[in-house]
Amino acid sequence: MNFYILIKITDWLIMAKITLKDLSHSYLLKQNSDVDWALRNINIDWKDGGAYALLGPSGCGKTTLLNIISGLLKPTKGEVLFDDKDMTTLNPVERDIAQIFQFPVIYDTMTVYDNLAFPLKNRGLSQTEIDTKVKEIGEMLELTSTLNNKAAGLTADGKQKISLGRGLVRSDVNVIMFDEPLTVIDPHLKWILRSKLKELHQKINRTMIYVTHDQIEALTFADQVVVMHEGQIVQTGTPVELFEKPKHTFVGHFIGSPGMNILPCDIENGQINLGGIKLPNKINTKNNNFKKTQVGIRPEFINFSNDGIQVKINRVSDTGRHKVIDAECSSGNIKILANSSTQIPSGSAHITFDQKYTYAYGDNWIIE
């Protein structure tokens, strides 16, 4: 049966590449400064069939960006292209997109079946076509047994499956967008639904964009994660890239638990000077006129050693899998992550940074 569904689905695959060109958006009529813009200079190139995540804290502009891609909002500046075709002024129906919202949006008075059939009916499909597709999607989402129930009577995750299903039944969908779709779902069901989404993506191979403020959701769902901060894209990359080489202090901070240690430092003659200690990294100092320079190192890449930076150990918390050590050096607080089996020296100790994962940041942006 699954194999049959797979063939049926590849049948109606229409994919689209998504390009955003110099996109900016403001909810105000007049913009005086940077803070008046909800989105600033967004440039994105997304291949068809990819799984992408927009990650950022509340208010960073990710929902605005999503609504611009879906056509619910018209951008103040810039263009939205699907397969190099300008879509900027088209509405959601003309763009052929599907969007799943933060909380389940269902038509209360309809049955599950009618909910799933609704977008198809509106597009004038025949009764038999509708029936085949609704049953297919019902099967895929494991809703078959509830198809004839009132949609309002389902649990939150069942309802969210319906909203998802209303996007999936349509064969003409260019892209499926998720706006924090698991917010109202119980934790134990989140895992199930999330793996379901991942599985669906592999099955139907359609472009999916997933908006979230939860790094785990983003990192497990997407091949490419776009990290947003104050209306700007600060970094685009695979989960590994974001973890190993954050291009902006915000990414270092936001991704990882605990986040990256960011300490004030000086950059002298191409070297990082952290409170008197020179780190071995070579820094390109050509444009060295930053207001603020910092060094970033993830807690995972700090080791205890016999010499190096002197720290005072304040607190050790054992999470079971590893230990989180709160330490203090002359430049500020440092978090260190160590194996549970590691013997933690008490009082004062010396640490070294793994050179490969130590980065210098000028005005919050990485100095290559």
Add this chain to the structure above:
Amino acid sequence: MNKTLNQKAWLFVIPVFVLVAFNAAIPLMTVVNYSFQETFGSNVFAWEGTRWFKEILHSERFHASLGRQVIFTFIILLIQLPLGIGIALTMPKKGWGVPVCLILMSMPLLIPWNVVGAMWNIFALPEIGFLGNSLNSLGFDYNFTQQSGDAWFTTILMDVWHWTSLVVLLSYAGLNSIQPAYYQAAEIDGASRWDIFRYIELPKMKKVLTLAILLRFMDSFMIYTEPFVLTGGGPGNATNFLSLDLVKMALGQFDLGPAAAMSLIYFLIVLLICWIFYTIMMKDEGRS
């Protein structure tokens, strides 16, 4: 586990008991008393059993005023609900129009009922009232004090003017509580304007509309002050609604027994219809 016995808490409930006793229980019991007895003034009572109830239930006068009342309420609901929802749908959702509309809409609700009656009485007078005069100069033979059709027309128009706002405000509140995502999802699903109304707005307004229908039913079914001032129940008995008739019986003819029985029947009708209606409307709520 031993609970400490503390009867002092009752002290705090006493004011409520007193209040309820004086504004509901005692007056109602007085009516119940009267409905089973014949009074001859100076506190002389004679037991009559269910005689007054039987009399009222079989009286043509009661049937007539009940009929008028039902027709009136039915027309009122039929006009005010769609009109109220319609106005609420066209009201602006943001900007300076919102407070302007809300204030305009609340105005009629803030005017005392007898003032509404007096206003419309003057407004509709055939010779000098703006409405009456205009209608007559347009060639209509309009006189609400003489012709029953005109009296009904004026009473209904007055009630629509006075109370449609309530439906508007309730519907507007209901509409505003709908999350934008519902409209966005409908837009993506390709729903028409009618679909949006039928499948999103109307179901989401169900609770406020239930409230609106209940309030409008009760208020229009018990309408007294405005027709009392406007038509006084006339011409003849044309607009003699239940409450007007009740007051005439109780205070005009001083038939306290039958009037008390009629009050109780009246009260039970309102209670019964509200209960049936509410039960039907809320039937699905428990399940979801």
